[in-house]
Amino acid sequence: MRLRQIEVFYAIMSTGSLRRAAEVLHVSQPAASKVLRYAEQSLGFALFERTGGRLVPTREARIMLPHVNTIFGKISDLKRLTENLRYARDGHAINIGCVPSLGLSLVPRVIQKYHAAHPGNELTIDTLHGTEIVSRILNHELDLGIVFGSYEKQGLTACHIADIPLVMIDQKNTKSPMALEDIDPARYIGLSENDPTACLLDMAWEEAGLAAVPGVRVRTHYMAAELVRLGGGCAIVDGLTALHHPGLPKPLLLKPSLGMACTVLFRADYALSRISQDILGLLKEEIKEDLAALPEN
Template identity: 80%
Template sequence: MRLRQIEVFYAIMTTGSLRAAAEVLHVSQPAASKVLRYAEQSLGFALFERTGGRLVPTREAQIMLPHVNTIFGTLSDLKRLTDNLRYARDGHSITIGCVPSLGLSLVPRVIQRYHAAHPGTELTVDTLHSTEIISRILNHDLDLGIVFGDYVYDGVSSHHIADVPLLLIDGESREGPVMLRQLDPVRYIGLSENDPTARLLDMAMEEAGLCAAPSVRVRTHYMAAELVRLGAGYAIVDALTVLHHPGLPKPQALTPPLHMACRVLFRADYALSHISQDILSLLRNELDVALAKLSH
């Protein structure tokens, strides 16, 4: 099948009629019908049955559809890539992805400072989970990804920015630092098992002999902190979330202390642009300022 024939087939499958498909493709209905007829002739089997004035997909068409979806997904990726290349050609744009907890704490401050100093630069920021960030970096959709944890992927490089402490927040206040084995597993609000912080905590709790199987798990540190604020239990989250989430109980340090690495990810085959380097410098500076507040 030629690409135009695939486009007509896909449009009919998604809109449900030849008339609607022609409108989507901005062609006449007879022209769309002609392309469909040629497609069926080249394939040697029918794609649609004509029933009561309607086009009903054949079994063969239903089998083909997932493969056609893949083709259009690839075409969509290609369009995003060409857009990125076109708009970034002058070197005055950057696209950043960050995990949600950093998107609600550190990254807005970095973006505000950079934008104030470079108002002509186009800045695009998405909050995504780490696996999405890595996928989009490899797909040329992101210039930089800011994450927690350690990641080793072919084609992706990383810069270590800082080690961010993990802190206990609990409405039932206690003097810190707190040992993990002192915690009540029943009240524990856990993080998603896919979160690198959750994996670190699960191992640390197991080593401390604490059998913690939280009845509530959430995907973001910010939501865990909000549940603590509402009195649902206690959580262990990154220090940046604690610093930027109002109304939380006084955070407590853990003993032994636990930290999560904050890293910036980027494509291994590209040198960092001057914009990326400036963003990295601001990230380090803002992290130093934020972490210094913990000692006061």
């Protein structure tokens, strides 16, 4: 099948009629019908049965549809890619993705400082989960990604910025450092199993010979911190969230200490632009200030 024939087939399957398919494709109905007829002739089987003026997909058409959906998904990706290449490569714009915890205070401060010094440049910031950030960088939708953990993936460069300590936050406890075995499992609020911090904590629990099965799991450190603020239990979060989330008790260090890498991701086949380099420098400065404000013992 030629691409135009696939387009007509896909449009009919999507809209349910030849007339609406022709409208979507901005062609006349006879023209769409002619393309469909040629497609069926080249395939050697019918794609639709004509019943009472309606086109009903054949068994063969339904079998083909998932593969055609994949093709149009790739075409959509290609279209988005070319738009990004056209509009986002002029050196005066940058698209940044960061995980929610870093979007609470750190990244906004960095952006504010950069924008104050360079008001003519365009900055776009998205708050996303780590896997989404990786996908968007590889698809040229983001220039930089700021994440927790290290994402080893072909086509990506990972730049380690700092190690962020994990801390305990608990309205009912002031003991510091806090050993894992002293945490009340009935009150423990856990993180989603897909979170890199959760993976690190699971290994720490296992090494300590303990098992923690949280009654509540959340996808972000921010949500865990808010539940603690509301008296919903205790949680282990990154130190930056504990530092800047309003209304939290003083963060407690862990024993043994645990930390999570803060990493900047970008495409391996592009040199960092001047904007990216400047933002990277500001990011290091702001993290250094935050880490100095965290308790040392």
